[in-house]
Amino acid sequence: MVFYFKARPEAGDYTIYMGLDKHENEELIKYGFPEDIWFHVDKMSSAHVYLRLNKGQTVDDISEGVLEDCVQLVKANSIQGNKVNNVDVVYTPWYNLKKTPSMDVGQVGFHNPKMVRTVRVEKRINEIVNRLNKTKVERKPDLKAEREAINAAERAEKKQLLREKKRREEMERLEKERQADLRSYKGLMVSEKMTSNKQIASGSKSLQELEDDFM
Template sequence: MFHPDRPGPTRTNLAIRTDPDQPSDTDPPSDPDRPSDPDPPSVVMRTDPDRPNEDLIKYGWPEDIWFHVDKLSSAHVYLRLPKGKSIEDIPPEVLVDCAQLVKNNSIQGCKMNNINVVYTPWANLKKTGDMDVGQIGFFRQKEVKVVAVEKKVNEVVNRLEKTKVERFPDLAAEKESRDREERNEKKAQLQDQKKKEKEEQRMRKEMEELKSYTALMKGENMTTNEVRTQNINQYILINN
């Protein structure tokens, strides 16, 4: 479990864009020397290292990956992945960004070399009522990964600091909006599936009717030919 040095909730967090080639109106100019990721995670969120934000734990998204310095106090860093991506899909350079960010926001870790940073999916974070503010456990230890950080890389930390944007979001509202969108997508997919199944049933029925009609037509032809043969034989007998 992880314990903050000085607990106390705050609603402040930082959004740090990991793709400088897609700036927003509030972002500074991008770094032309940094290669762009073709499918980058959209945002990294960092809590105040002195006052971990409990709402980020409570209102996290399934796409969120949580980072923390192992066995030391640090900020909680959340990497928000694109939908459909998992912890295994984190690009190496983004993993370095998150590890450097969380190390730099650790009171002790920022002064140390050769530390470990742990990270795991948000869904694996265990928070119970008897835990202190900022204290976290895990449901499944095997889902916790570790990345070693040899030392601070100033170029990475400086770039992240230049692209940071301070926000005061309504995390509950953002989570509800995200969940509503997902529900609507699933509803649309279900409707499309039902429509597809209905169309398949209609086509099967038409094929069955066509087969029955074809069989019926063959039966009628056979009956007609038999009647014609009988009529011809009767004509011959009469005339003889």
């Protein structure tokens, strides 16, 4: 079971989601999208919350409003973190999450700790949490199938881009050859290098002169 929420509408069409439990979190870790940003209360147990950005966006594109929605949802879904003030929430791109066989279910590390950001959440803001909960939808998605569909679409896009690149390169090659042929033709037609029929005639010996030379 995955729970889906809608961030504040004025910030854009952004979906926030989280798993039902640590076992569901394992699936989310495994089949995340490149545009997903992972959130968790630092040094405390909490839900794994994800923000799905638009394609091409990065963590730097998260607005303050959407960030506040995400960290409030994380805090509200932490048994310990929801009871205290001034908790830290860490977040990082999904592809920075590191999972090794020795880790417990739901536990993650990071490939690059420098890519992990921290934000201090002073207190729970019920207005934000209540608004998010009103948008809550429960679904049982086939995460593997969704991920495979994305992979297939990405492969198709890369192939199309490669075909377009090869076509542009071929057009550029043909244009260069055409320009080279034009320059070569113009070189042959330079007046200083050309000999007129009159010049040829004046520079040639007559038949009588040739006979005289032969004799």
